[in-house]
Amino acid sequence: MFLISKYNYFWLFLLLASLIPPVASPISSYSAPVGKGPEKFTSYESGIEPIGDAWIQFQIRYYMFASVFVISDAETVSLYPWAMCFNELGVPASAEASISVTIPIVGSVYAWRRGASEWS
Template sequence: MFLLPEYDTFWILLLISSLIPILTFQISRALAPIRKGPEKLTSYESGIEPTGDAWIQFRIRYYMFALVFVIFDVETVFLYPWAMSFNVLGISTFIEVLILVLISIVGPVYAWRKGALEWSQLPGIWVVERKWKIS
């Protein structure tokens, strides 16, 4: 069917897994009722009449913590299979993984030294607090 017969199952699975979300969204769009109005366009505030806009700015620190988490999470994904086959792979693979760990530690250490991972208020940064009006 495709270039290599060993990969036929893979290509069929890839095609099916790509078509299912596309078809799901198309069927949902075709069957969903379309009712546009001012009530549908307002933000929902747990039954309370919304005041102001719904846009809230998050601090960049949250994204820094998320980025550090993703870095170590991806590193764990690579380290787990290596740890399971450590006896088979030998010392050269151990050195390569050690280099991977050392390189991936440099980023969070740099962010830590720059103060990006501190929760305290930094001088020169203003935080606007939102005050909700409940009537």
Template sequence: MFILSGYEYLLGFLLLCSLVPVLALSASKVLRPSSEGAARRTTYECGMEPVGGAWIQFNIRYYMFALVFLIFDVETVFLYPWAVAFHELGVLAFIEALIFIAILIVGLVYAWRKGALEWS
């Protein structure tokens, strides 16, 4: 019999989760077009001739805007489980959440002062 009773479903789930990517990659390898040629090796395969080099510099504001978005995305991910279990956690968890939000607000003010939120 199974040594760890109650873990049969976990084992089945892990097997299924490891089997799905293997099947997807195998199916894509079998079903893909196999034509190799000069047109296939061109940039983007879009039918247009590439203009200029691929290594161009982007403005740092794009990255700063993405980082500010990531801050608030992480805030939402961490605060949602806390909000669901708010009644069971108590006052200490509320104070910890306020400290977490205060740290994120400091980051927002810093990004705002540096001009990371201006899209121009």
């Protein structure tokens, strides 16, 4: 038998979660201090006065390492549920997971051989 009362806590949580942002935003805008001045528009560098322009060009290698980091994190997050249900899923899921792990490894080896991971 389906009881709607089982979901009362869910609906209460959903209602409270949807009310927090519209209530908190006006409260923070009225209670936050407003400071206007030239210091407001300078970049903060650990308490040191900034020297030069903040718009400098970074090497593309920083972005490549960041993208490798994001891909490996996404791979880890996607493999965690599979690892929790390993016994129930069986061999087909194991084959799919190994393919899912192999593709970024092959891409990393290819990039390494092409010299994408060298700094100079």
